[in-house]
Amino acid sequence: MRVLVTGASGYVGSHAVKSLLASGHRPRLLVRDPGRTGRVLAGIGVDADETEMCGGDMLDREAVGRALDGCDSVIHAAAALGVTGRRTDLVSVNVTGTRNVVGGAVARGLDPVIHTSTIAVFVPPAGPVITSDAPLARPRTGYGRSKLEAERYARSLQDDGAPVTIVYPGGVLGPSQPHLDAMPAGLAAGLGIAWPVSPGGVSLLDVRDLGDALARCVEPGRGARRLILGGHYVRWPEFADLCDVLTGVRCRRIPLPGGLMIALGALLDAAKKVHGFRYPLTRDAAELMVTLVPSDDTVTLDALGVTLRPLEESVADTLRWLAAAGHLRPSRAGRLGPVPSGATDDDARRHPDAAQ
Incomplete structure (x- = not known):
């Protein structure tokens, strides 16, 4: 299948591209800087010539439409994290981008349409375990609100019968992050400066496992799905x-x-x-x-046939x-x-x- 990928020059998107190629799919990439994307892909052993690059920004609705035309599926992996203090327009990236990419894919009849959300939309959690039917949280931060608004939009498309798959990853770690941020940045600061020991814990998911999971979501005819993939929970x-x-x-x-x-x-x-x-x-x-609690990933792991690599391996790498x-x-x-x-x-x- 020809699969459009957004965020291919980023951490999750680049590994999704690698997994798509390994699975025999044909990735088309919506990119602002083909040279940078090529360097990121080369860093994880992917030849950019094996992909098709379309220049454009996901905030440009027409550019997104041109990239979507002729595709069978899409993995929307681009997002502004905003958790570790990087300043960016979270609403534009996380909401407008989702409307353009996910909404545009649904309008063109792509199946499946895969939206990469975050387990953070359930935080603070309502119970001791996060599941796909857990109530959404009411975040007070800009990042949380932007992701929640994008989440509600994707769910509204599901409610209308669109074949949208929403994946909820935990804290992503692993090697070769193009720009140090989020979990790897916190890990470097914790070891290099000081480790804050507080109540709660963290869900850790290897970026390589997440890339494989997203690629395995590319299966038409499955309808709307919500897949929790928090990973290994540790205090x-x-x-x-x-x-x-x-x-x-x-x-x-x-x-x-x-x-x-x-x-x-x-x-x-x-x-x-x-x-x-x-x-x-x-x-x-x-x-x-x-406030984070463990997630129940059983349904997702069984549905996708994914086995998470040991936590020790992911942290060591x-x-x-x-x-x-x-x-x-x-x-x-x-x-x-x-x-x-x-x-x-x-x-x-x-x-x-x-x-x-």
């Missing part, structure tokens, strides 16, 4: 302990009650406007950190990449850091993961 102390084991270096921990964590996030939001420093804790992120890319100091990456230039064979043996 913050357990996550810190896992990083200690993998790196061999104990990270600095700062215990913070939930209310204080949210207040600190709000304070940092205000401080960043004045001083412009980077630390990926915001009020949005803090609320997710202290993320840390190894963060260190290699210069986002994490070698002293904090420990045994996952790159072997120094001129190291002896004995050094390499003491850093077996870095030599791989």
Whole structure:
């Protein structure tokens, strides 16, 4: 099938392209900068010549329409995250973009139309486990409101009988993120500066598994679906302990009650406007950190035939990449850091993961 992908120069979209090619599909990419997209794809082992690129912005309805014409399906993976403090027009990207791409695909009769949402639309959660029929939250942040509005639009199309599949991923991690943000950025800051230990936990999903899941959603005739894919849920102390084991270096921990964590996030939001420093804790992120509960992914994993890779593998690959890319100091990456230039064979043996 010819599948249009938005966000192909981003983290999730690029891995969706790779998985589509592996599954025998023909990806068409809506891109603003073909050169940048080509470099991102090359970074994960994808030859851009195997794809078809269409120049345009998803906020341009006519450009989106031209890209959709002749396609059988679409994966809408482009989004502005807005959780870690990057300033952007969240409503334009997350709402207008969804209307143009998802709405345009439905109008043209594409099947399926796949919308990448987020588990954050259920946060703060109403119960101890997040499921696909859980009530939507009432977020107070710009990011949360923009994603919720896009979510409601996609659901309205489902209610009208459109074959829209909505996928709800958790916190995405893994190697080769084109622009450091969200979960990998938080991981680098936690190990490099300090690890806030608060109530709650985090759902961790490998970007490679998410790419495979999105590609497997490309199956016509399944109708409307809502697929929860939060990934592995761990509490913050357990996550810190896992990083200690993998790196061999104990990270600095700062215990913070939930209310204080949210207040600190709000304070940092205000401080960043004045001083412009980077630390990926915001009020949005803090609320997710202290209130998130596990998700029930059983239906999604069974429906798509996806098996999630072990959490230890995903975290190790993320840390190894963060260190290699210069986002994490070698002293904090420990045994996952790159072997120094001129190291002896004995050094390499003491850093077996870095030599791989």
